[in-house]
Amino acid sequence: MTHTSTVPAPPVSRAASxxxxxRGPAVFVxxxxxxxxxxxxxLEPFRLNLLAxxxxxxxxxxxxxxxxxxxxxLTLGHGVYFGLGAYAMAMHLTLARAAQDPLDPDxxxxxxxxxxxxxxxxxWVPFASPAVAVVAAVLVPGAVAALLGWSVFRQxxxxxxxxxxxxxLAAAFVLLLVGQQHLTGGSNGLTDFPVxxxxxxxxxxxxxxxxxxxxxxxxxxxxxxxxxxxxxxxxLLIAIRDGEDRVRHLGYDPTWAKTLAYALSAMAAGIGGxxxxxxxxxxxxxxxxxIPSIMMVLAVAIGGRYSLAGAALGAVLMNxxxxxxxxxxxxxxxxxxxALFVVVIALAPAGLAGLAGQVRQxxxxxxxxxxxxxxxxxx
Amino acid sequence: xxxxxxxxxxxxxxxxxxxxxxxxSLDEGDLLFLIGPNxxxxxxxxxxxxxxxxxTSGTLTFDGRPLHGxxxxxxxxxxxxxxxxxxxxxxxLTVADNVDLAASHHLxxxxxxxxxxxxxxxxxxILERVxxxxxxxxxxxxxxxxxxxxxEIAMLLAQRPRLLLLDEPVAGMxxxxxxxxxxxxxEIATDHTIIVIEHDMDFLRRYAHQVVVLHxxxxxxxxxxATVQSDPRVQEVYLGRTPSEATT
Ligand SMILES: Nc1ncnc2c1ncn2[C@@H]1O[C@H](COP(=O)(O)OP(=O)(O)O)[C@@H](O)[C@H]1O
Ligand SMILES: [Mg+2]
Numbered sequence: 001m002t003h004t005s006t007v008p009a010p011p012v013s014r015a016a017s018x019x020x021x022x023r024g025p026a027v028f029v030x031x032x033x034x035x036x037x038x039x040x041x042x043l044e045p046f047r048l049n050l051l052a053x054x055x056x057x058x059x060x061x062x063x064x065x066x067x068x069x070x071x072x073x074l075t076l077g078h079g080v081y082f083g084l085g086a087y088a089m090a091m092h093l094t095l096a097r098a099a100q101d102p103l104d105p106d107x108x109x110x111x112x113x114x115x116x117x118x119x120x121x122x123x124w125v126p127f128a129s130p131a132v133a134v135v136a137a138v139l140v141p142g143a144v145a146a147l148l149g150w151s152v153f154r155q156x157x158x159x160x161x162x163x164x165x166x167x168x169l170a171a172a173f174v175l176l177l178v179g180q181q182h183l184t185g186g187s188n189g190l191t192d193f194p195v196x197x198x199x200x201x202x203x204x205x206x207x208x209x210x211x212x213x214x215x216x217x218x219x220x221x222x223x224x225x226x227x228x229x230x231x232x233x234x235x236l237l238i239a240i241r242d243g244e245d246r247v248r249h250l251g252y253d254p255t256w257a258k259t260l261a262y263a264l265s266a267m268a269a270g271i272g273g274x275x276x277x278x279x280x281x282x283x284x285x286x287x288x289x290x291i292p293s294i295m296m297v298l299a300v301a302i303g304g305r306y307s308l309a310g311a312a313l314g315a316v317l318m319n320x321x322x323x324x325x326x327x328x329x330x331x332x333x334x335x336x337x338x339a340l341f342v343v344v345i346a347l348a349p350a351g352l353a354g355l356a357g358q359v360r361q362x363x364x365x366x367x368x369x370x371x372x373x374x375x376x377x378x379x
Numbered sequence: 380x381x382x383x384x385x386x387x388x389x390x391x392x393x394x395x396x397x398x399x400x401x402x403x404s405l406d407e408g409d410l411l412f413l414i415g416p417n418x419x420x421x422x423x424x425x426x427x428x429x430x431x432x433x434x435t436s437g438t439l440t441f442d443g444r445p446l447h448g449x450x451x452x453x454x455x456x457x458x459x460x461x462x463x464x465x466x467x468x469x470x471x472l473t474v475a476d477n478v479d480l481a482a483s484h485h486l487x488x489x490x491x492x493x494x495x496x497x498x499x500x501x502x503x504x505i506l507e508r509v510x511x512x513x514x515x516x517x518x519x520x521x522x523x524x525x526x527x528x529x530x531e532i533a534m535l536l537a538q539r540p541r542l543l544l545l546d547e548p549v550a551g552m553x554x555x556x557x558x559x560x561x562x563x564x565x566e567i568a569t570d571h572t573i574i575v576i577e578h579d580m581d582f583l584r585r586y587a588h589q590v591v592v593l594h595x596x597x598x599x600x601x602x603x604x605a606t607v608q609s610d611p612r613v614q615e616v617y618l619g620r621t622p623s624e625a626t627t
Pocket of ligand 2: 421422423464
């Protein structure tokens with residue numbers, strides 16, 4: 001029995017290996033079916049709405065897992081990209097409301113009227129179209145991230161400098177939004193969104209539809225990013241994370257690869273933000289600044305930054321915990337989160353997903369051990 | 380025709396001159412051993428050829444093209460590959476992925492994003508050549524010291540370079556591993572141009588034909604091993620000791 005480790009593991013039968021290969025897809029389909037068919041029936045509308053909000057953050061988390069977990073880019077400013085997506089959608093919803101408002105024949109949002117504007121600012125005009133808003137919610141974050149990423153990655157800015165730069169971006173974005181009240185709604189943000197493309201958003205059906213849409217987007221994005229992480233590009237990202245300079249001497253330019261991963265991750269955040277707005281009913285600078293940006297990364301750290309599923313789960317759990325705890329002891333929750341972050345980074349850098357993997361491995365070893373004993377004892 | 384020409388190359392770090400007016404040329408098919416005491420500037424020379432360090436003055440020409448100002452990855456694509464003194468592999472990737480990545484640098488971005496099928500034949504062939512086929516699916520981090528160095532050589536071969544620069548490929552290897560590496564080198568040298576930094580005397584005796592001695596950043600002498608060894612200046616540099624005693 002002392003030689004267990006030197007004995008080669010028994011060959012895995014083809015059926016067993018097929019079974020293992022099908023387990024992932026089976027879990028995925030089961031989860032998706034439950035989310036689409038069971039959850040909307042059993043949860044009351046208020047809870048369903050909360051869950052839909054968490055899932056928006058899960059979409060953001062997938063993107064962070066790609067950029068940070070795979071590519072090693074500590075993106076501490078994803079609130080900006082979430083915000084760009086959210087504001088793109090909110091601007092359209094605000095215009096849609098104003099267009100309906102019988103008291104306001106010009107279609108000018110009321111906060112602009114109070115600020116003394118008599119005409120819609122030029123960059124608001126295209127957002128009257130829902131299609132423009134949806135496209136912009138994805139492309140604007142992508143373009144901003146691509147521009148920023150390309151210019152800093154080219155200069156070989158990375159690590160803590162990149163993280164701080166992201167934080168500064170989040171702080172500057174909030175200052176801009178608050179300072180330009182007549183254009184952005186200031187610190188109040190934008191709120192009250194009754195219609196989208198002619199449909200009321202205040203009905204239970206609309207909210208269920210939004211929930212279903214969010215689940216589908218999350219599932220689709222998960223599959224897309226899973227494909228990307230399994231391609232050679234995914235391997236390249238890990239290599240860049242672990243040794244950017246070495247990668248250059250393999251014949252690759254890390255700049256474009258990092259820029260692409262960062263931009264994709266920003267686009268995911270934009271999509272999350274755009275879905276969040278009609279679900280939550282408000283977007284304001286306080287939801288997208290420095291602290292929310294850190295919280296987005298924190299959730300991914302806790303769920304497991306190396307695992308897409310772990311990151312998404314982390315976002316749902318952390319936001320659910322936030323709701324629960326802040327209802328009861330608001331102040332303590334912030335400290336608890338900070339403590340949790342330290343514990344995870346120190347003891348379980350791979351997060352919950354990493355712990356789950358360790359448990360699975362331990363069980364596997366035990367099983368192999370037991371099999372071996374039963375074979376070995378008669379001899 | 381000369382494949383690599385180094386002309387009057389000087390590299391300084393602040394006040395310190397790491398390479399001092401080095402002039403050296405290499406013909407297609409050459410296998411050159413670069414020796415010299417620690418701190419002589421051997422690694423700096425490789426760093427400068429591969430774009431990691433910028434020359435202070437002087438020129439580098441590869442296959443008729445000046446290397447000046449080229450980014451590291453463009454130098455690799457031009458056909459110059461290297462290994463590192465402290466073998467650097469990607470520990471979280473499998474052995475196969477390390478080599479596959481090295482073999483794929485010519486792919487366009489959208490090709491890198493495509494679904495991956497079986498390992499390319501070239502990759503399995505190279506892994507066989509360096510004797511790592513059995514470790515194919517293991518993480519590179521689990522390899523022994525010697526195996527890591529072979530993996531790095533495999534990654535280098537996968538890049539299909541014309542000029543290979545190896546920085547102390549047998550350092551820390553045991554006798555058997557050195558012999559295997561020496562044979563591998565000899566085999567690769569039949570259709571590649573190679574510069575090897577190595578100062579293990581025994582290894583040099585068995586595999587070295589042309590030797591260049593670098594000392595305090597300058598080329599001291601060049602010739603076959605016996606000539607170089609009997610050169611009084613070389614003996615003086617190594618303070619009367621053999622190169623293998625003077626280093627490590
Ligand atoms: N990036 C650098 N900055 C400052 N000094 C350096 C740098 N790289 C190498 N050196 C110095 O240059 C000298 C030559 O180093 P190196 O080329 O590594 O020698 P070796 O012949 O042992 O490979 C050493 O004294 C080293 O300290
Ligand atoms: Mg050296």
